[in-house]
Amino acid sequence: MEYLDLAPYEYSEFPIPMLSIGWLGREHGIQRLGSDPSTATSLTRVKTSSRRLGSLTLGMHLCEFCPDGHEFTGNGEYRYYAQGGEVFAAPMMITHYIEDHQYCPPAQFVNSLAGLDELEWDWRAEILSKILRDPEQDLHFRCEAIVDLANWVDVRAFNALMGAARDEELADVTGLEIGISFGSLMSRGFTAHGLDAIPSHIKYAIDHYEELI
Ligand SMILES: [Zn+2]
Structure with a gap:
Protein backbone atom coordinates (compact mmCIF):
# COMPACT_ATOMS: atom_id res chain seq x y z
CA MET A 1 0.00 0.00 0.00
CA LEU A 119 -0.50 15.94 25.75
CA GLU A 120 -3.47 17.54 27.44
CA TRP A 121 -6.67 15.49 27.47
CA ASP A 122 -8.54 16.38 24.29
CA TRP A 123 -11.23 15.29 21.83
CA ARG A 124 -9.04 12.45 20.53
CA ALA A 125 -8.62 11.01 24.02
CA GLU A 126 -12.34 11.44 24.56
CA ILE A 127 -13.15 9.41 21.42
CA LEU A 128 -10.72 6.63 22.40
CA SER A 129 -12.04 6.51 25.93
CA LYS A 130 -15.61 6.28 24.70
CA ILE A 131 -14.74 3.44 22.33
CA LEU A 132 -12.95 1.50 25.04
CA ARG A 133 -15.90 1.82 27.41
CA ASP A 134 -18.47 0.72 24.84
CA PRO A 135 -18.94 -3.08 24.77
CA GLU A 136 -20.80 -2.75 21.45
CA GLN A 137 -17.70 -1.36 19.75
CA ASP A 138 -15.49 -3.35 17.41
CA LEU A 139 -12.89 -5.34 19.40
CA HIS A 140 -10.08 -4.16 17.14
CA PHE A 141 -10.91 -0.50 17.82
CA ARG A 142 -11.15 -1.15 21.54
CA CYS A 143 -7.72 -2.77 21.50
CA GLU A 144 -6.22 0.16 19.57
CA ALA A 145 -7.83 2.52 22.09
CA ILE A 146 -6.04 0.62 24.87
CA VAL A 147 -2.74 1.16 23.06
CA ASP A 148 -3.27 4.83 22.23
CA LEU A 149 -4.82 6.05 25.49
CA ALA A 150 -1.41 5.58 27.11
CA ASN A 151 -0.37 8.74 25.23
CA TRP A 152 -2.23 10.76 27.87
CA VAL A 153 -0.82 10.65 31.38
CA ASP A 154 -4.23 11.39 32.80
CA VAL A 155 -6.52 9.80 35.34
CA ARG A 156 -9.23 9.50 32.68
CA ALA A 157 -6.97 7.29 30.57
CA PHE A 158 -6.15 5.23 33.67
CA ASN A 159 -9.83 4.84 34.59
CA ALA A 160 -10.79 3.72 31.07
CA LEU A 161 -7.96 1.15 31.17
CA MET A 162 -9.07 0.03 34.62
CA GLY A 163 -12.56 -0.59 33.22
CA ALA A 164 -11.01 -2.78 30.52
CA ALA A 165 -8.92 -4.67 33.09
CA ARG A 166 -12.07 -5.46 35.07
CA ASP A 167 -13.94 -6.66 31.98
CA GLU A 168 -13.13 -10.34 32.06
CA GLU A 169 -13.71 -11.01 28.38
CA LEU A 170 -11.80 -7.95 27.18
CA ALA A 171 -8.97 -8.53 29.66
CA ASP A 172 -8.56 -12.10 28.40
CA VAL A 173 -7.91 -10.93 24.85
CA THR A 174 -6.14 -7.61 25.41
CA GLY A 175 -4.53 -8.08 28.84
CA LEU A 176 -1.01 -7.69 27.50
CA GLU A 177 -1.80 -4.33 25.89
CA ILE A 178 -3.66 -3.15 29.00
CA GLY A 179 -0.64 -4.01 31.16
CA ILE A 180 1.78 -2.27 28.78
CA SER A 181 -0.41 0.85 28.84
CA PHE A 182 -0.51 0.85 32.65
CA GLY A 183 3.27 0.37 32.74
CA SER A 184 3.77 3.18 30.26
CA LEU A 185 1.63 5.62 32.29
CA MET A 186 3.43 4.71 35.51
CA SER A 187 6.86 5.08 33.90
CA ARG A 188 5.91 8.68 33.15
CA GLY A 189 4.98 9.52 36.72
CA PHE A 190 1.37 8.40 37.03
CA THR A 191 0.57 7.06 40.51
CA ALA A 192 -1.74 4.10 40.08
CA HIS A 193 -4.14 2.81 42.71
CA GLY A 194 -6.30 -0.28 42.73
CA LEU A 195 -4.06 -2.54 40.66
CA ASP A 196 -4.11 -5.30 43.31
CA ALA A 197 -7.42 -6.63 42.08
CA ILE A 198 -6.58 -6.95 38.37
CA PRO A 199 -5.83 -10.30 36.67
CA SER A 200 -2.31 -11.66 37.10
CA HIS A 201 -1.43 -11.64 33.39
CA ILE A 202 -2.02 -7.88 33.34
CA LYS A 203 0.17 -7.44 36.42
CA TYR A 204 2.87 -9.46 34.66
CA ALA A 205 2.68 -7.14 31.63
CA ILE A 206 2.99 -4.09 33.91
CA ASP A 207 6.11 -5.51 35.53
CA HIS A 208 7.66 -6.40 32.17
CA TYR A 209 6.29 -3.60 30.08
CA GLU A 210 9.71 -2.34 28.94
CA GLU A 211 10.54 -5.72 27.40
CA LEU A 212 7.05 -6.16 25.96
CA ILE A 213 6.48 -2.73 24.44
ZN1 LIG B 1 14.67 -1.61 2.62
Whole structure:
Protein backbone atom coordinates (compact mmCIF):
# COMPACT_ATOMS: atom_id res chain seq x y z
CA MET A 1 0.00 0.00 0.00
CA GLU A 2 1.45 3.35 -1.02
CA TYR A 3 0.39 6.88 -0.04
CA LEU A 4 1.82 10.33 -0.42
CA ASP A 5 3.05 11.83 2.81
CA LEU A 6 0.42 13.92 4.62
CA ALA A 7 -2.40 12.45 2.52
CA PRO A 8 -5.43 11.32 4.53
CA TYR A 9 -4.76 7.89 6.01
CA GLU A 10 -6.84 5.23 4.30
CA TYR A 11 -4.91 2.05 4.92
CA SER A 12 -7.42 0.72 7.40
CA GLU A 13 -10.39 2.08 9.28
CA PHE A 14 -9.61 4.15 12.31
CA PRO A 15 -12.01 6.22 14.42
CA ILE A 16 -9.82 9.33 14.35
CA PRO A 17 -8.73 11.01 11.11
CA MET A 18 -5.00 10.51 10.50
CA LEU A 19 -2.35 11.63 8.03
CA SER A 20 -0.12 9.16 6.21
CA ILE A 21 3.64 9.21 6.75
CA GLY A 22 6.20 6.91 5.14
CA TRP A 23 3.88 4.59 3.23
CA LEU A 24 6.44 4.26 0.45
CA GLY A 25 6.11 2.28 -2.73
CA ARG A 26 7.26 2.00 -6.31
CA GLU A 27 4.96 4.60 -7.84
CA HIS A 28 6.28 7.60 -5.92
CA GLY A 29 9.53 5.99 -4.78
CA ILE A 30 11.44 7.36 -1.78
CA GLN A 31 9.63 10.64 -1.11
CA ARG A 32 11.98 13.66 -0.69
CA LEU A 33 14.96 11.32 -1.10
CA GLY A 34 17.89 12.69 0.93
CA SER A 35 16.52 16.22 0.62
CA ASP A 36 16.95 17.06 4.28
CA PRO A 37 20.49 17.80 5.42
CA SER A 38 19.42 16.95 8.98
CA THR A 39 18.30 13.40 8.28
CA ALA A 40 20.23 12.23 11.35
CA THR A 41 18.15 14.52 13.55
CA SER A 42 14.96 13.32 11.88
CA LEU A 43 15.99 9.74 12.45
CA THR A 44 16.70 10.30 16.14
CA ARG A 45 13.42 12.11 16.65
CA VAL A 46 11.39 9.52 14.77
CA LYS A 47 13.15 6.65 16.56
CA THR A 48 12.56 8.02 20.05
CA SER A 49 8.94 8.82 19.22
CA SER A 50 8.17 5.43 17.63
CA ARG A 51 7.69 3.58 20.87
CA ARG A 52 4.74 1.34 20.49
CA LEU A 53 3.23 -0.45 17.54
CA GLY A 54 -0.48 -0.60 16.96
CA SER A 55 -2.59 -2.49 14.46
CA LEU A 56 -0.35 -5.54 14.46
CA THR A 57 -3.11 -7.40 12.70
CA LEU A 58 -2.71 -5.41 9.49
CA GLY A 59 -0.27 -7.92 8.06
CA MET A 60 3.32 -7.85 6.85
CA HIS A 61 4.85 -5.16 4.64
CA LEU A 62 7.85 -5.86 2.49
CA CYS A 63 10.38 -3.11 1.81
CA GLU A 64 10.35 -2.52 -1.94
CA PHE A 65 13.71 -0.75 -1.98
CA CYS A 66 16.04 -3.30 -0.40
CA PRO A 67 18.25 -5.14 -2.88
CA ASP A 68 17.43 -8.78 -3.62
CA GLY A 69 18.51 -11.04 -0.82
CA HIS A 70 18.16 -8.32 1.84
CA GLU A 71 14.46 -8.45 2.40
CA PHE A 72 13.14 -6.31 5.22
CA THR A 73 9.63 -6.83 6.48
CA GLY A 74 7.58 -5.05 9.08
CA ASN A 75 4.23 -5.42 10.77
CA GLY A 76 2.00 -2.84 12.43
CA GLU A 77 2.09 0.93 12.50
CA TYR A 78 3.12 3.78 14.75
CA ARG A 79 0.64 6.50 15.56
CA TYR A 80 1.85 9.89 16.72
CA TYR A 81 -0.58 12.23 18.50
CA ALA A 82 0.68 15.75 17.92
CA GLN A 83 -0.14 18.59 20.29
CA GLY A 84 -1.78 20.51 17.47
CA GLY A 85 -4.47 17.83 17.07
CA GLU A 86 -3.02 15.97 14.09
CA VAL A 87 -2.49 12.24 14.23
CA PHE A 88 0.17 10.76 11.97
CA ALA A 89 0.30 7.07 11.07
CA ALA A 90 3.48 5.46 9.78
CA PRO A 91 4.38 1.86 8.98
CA MET A 92 6.76 0.06 11.31
CA MET A 93 9.41 0.36 8.60
CA ILE A 94 9.65 4.15 8.77
CA THR A 95 12.97 4.09 10.64
CA HIS A 96 14.36 1.56 8.16
CA TYR A 97 13.38 3.86 5.28
CA ILE A 98 15.15 6.83 6.89
CA GLU A 99 18.20 4.88 7.95
CA ASP A 100 18.79 2.69 4.92
CA HIS A 101 17.06 4.46 2.03
CA GLN A 102 17.54 8.18 2.82
CA TYR A 103 13.81 8.74 3.11
CA CYS A 104 13.13 12.18 4.51
CA PRO A 105 9.84 12.55 6.42
CA PRO A 106 8.11 15.93 6.02
CA ALA A 107 9.17 18.72 8.38
CA GLN A 108 5.59 19.22 9.60
CA PHE A 109 5.69 15.68 10.97
CA VAL A 110 9.22 15.73 12.40
CA ASN A 111 8.66 19.08 14.12
CA SER A 112 5.44 17.86 15.73
CA LEU A 113 7.28 15.04 17.49
CA ALA A 114 8.78 17.41 20.04
CA GLY A 115 5.61 17.70 22.14
CA LEU A 116 4.32 14.13 22.21
CA ASP A 117 4.96 13.64 25.91
CA GLU A 118 2.94 16.60 27.13
CA LEU A 119 -0.50 15.94 25.75
CA GLU A 120 -3.47 17.54 27.44
CA TRP A 121 -6.67 15.49 27.47
CA ASP A 122 -8.54 16.38 24.29
CA TRP A 123 -11.23 15.29 21.83
CA ARG A 124 -9.04 12.45 20.53
CA ALA A 125 -8.62 11.01 24.02
CA GLU A 126 -12.34 11.44 24.56
CA ILE A 127 -13.15 9.41 21.42
CA LEU A 128 -10.72 6.63 22.40
CA SER A 129 -12.04 6.51 25.93
CA LYS A 130 -15.61 6.28 24.70
CA ILE A 131 -14.74 3.44 22.33
CA LEU A 132 -12.95 1.50 25.04
CA ARG A 133 -15.90 1.82 27.41
CA ASP A 134 -18.47 0.72 24.84
CA PRO A 135 -18.94 -3.08 24.77
CA GLU A 136 -20.80 -2.75 21.45
CA GLN A 137 -17.70 -1.36 19.75
CA ASP A 138 -15.49 -3.35 17.41
CA LEU A 139 -12.89 -5.34 19.40
CA HIS A 140 -10.08 -4.16 17.14
CA PHE A 141 -10.91 -0.50 17.82
CA ARG A 142 -11.15 -1.15 21.54
CA CYS A 143 -7.72 -2.77 21.50
CA GLU A 144 -6.22 0.16 19.57
CA ALA A 145 -7.83 2.52 22.09
CA ILE A 146 -6.04 0.62 24.87
CA VAL A 147 -2.74 1.16 23.06
CA ASP A 148 -3.27 4.83 22.23
CA LEU A 149 -4.82 6.05 25.49
CA ALA A 150 -1.41 5.58 27.11
CA ASN A 151 -0.37 8.74 25.23
CA TRP A 152 -2.23 10.76 27.87
CA VAL A 153 -0.82 10.65 31.38
CA ASP A 154 -4.23 11.39 32.80
CA VAL A 155 -6.52 9.80 35.34
CA ARG A 156 -9.23 9.50 32.68
CA ALA A 157 -6.97 7.29 30.57
CA PHE A 158 -6.15 5.23 33.67
CA ASN A 159 -9.83 4.84 34.59
CA ALA A 160 -10.79 3.72 31.07
CA LEU A 161 -7.96 1.15 31.17
CA MET A 162 -9.07 0.03 34.62
CA GLY A 163 -12.56 -0.59 33.22
CA ALA A 164 -11.01 -2.78 30.52
CA ALA A 165 -8.92 -4.67 33.09
CA ARG A 166 -12.07 -5.46 35.07
CA ASP A 167 -13.94 -6.66 31.98
CA GLU A 168 -13.13 -10.34 32.06
CA GLU A 169 -13.71 -11.01 28.38
CA LEU A 170 -11.80 -7.95 27.18
CA ALA A 171 -8.97 -8.53 29.66
CA ASP A 172 -8.56 -12.10 28.40
CA VAL A 173 -7.91 -10.93 24.85
CA THR A 174 -6.14 -7.61 25.41
CA GLY A 175 -4.53 -8.08 28.84
CA LEU A 176 -1.01 -7.69 27.50
CA GLU A 177 -1.80 -4.33 25.89
CA ILE A 178 -3.66 -3.15 29.00
CA GLY A 179 -0.64 -4.01 31.16
CA ILE A 180 1.78 -2.27 28.78
CA SER A 181 -0.41 0.85 28.84
CA PHE A 182 -0.51 0.85 32.65
CA GLY A 183 3.27 0.37 32.74
CA SER A 184 3.77 3.18 30.26
CA LEU A 185 1.63 5.62 32.29
CA MET A 186 3.43 4.71 35.51
CA SER A 187 6.86 5.08 33.90
CA ARG A 188 5.91 8.68 33.15
CA GLY A 189 4.98 9.52 36.72
CA PHE A 190 1.37 8.40 37.03
CA THR A 191 0.57 7.06 40.51
CA ALA A 192 -1.74 4.10 40.08
CA HIS A 193 -4.14 2.81 42.71
CA GLY A 194 -6.30 -0.28 42.73
CA LEU A 195 -4.06 -2.54 40.66
CA ASP A 196 -4.11 -5.30 43.31
CA ALA A 197 -7.42 -6.63 42.08
CA ILE A 198 -6.58 -6.95 38.37
CA PRO A 199 -5.83 -10.30 36.67
CA SER A 200 -2.31 -11.66 37.10
CA HIS A 201 -1.43 -11.64 33.39
CA ILE A 202 -2.02 -7.88 33.34
CA LYS A 203 0.17 -7.44 36.42
CA TYR A 204 2.87 -9.46 34.66
CA ALA A 205 2.68 -7.14 31.63
CA ILE A 206 2.99 -4.09 33.91
CA ASP A 207 6.11 -5.51 35.53
CA HIS A 208 7.66 -6.40 32.17
CA TYR A 209 6.29 -3.60 30.08
CA GLU A 210 9.71 -2.34 28.94
CA GLU A 211 10.54 -5.72 27.40
CA LEU A 212 7.05 -6.16 25.96
CA ILE A 213 6.48 -2.73 24.44
ZN1 LIG B 1 14.67 -1.61 2.62
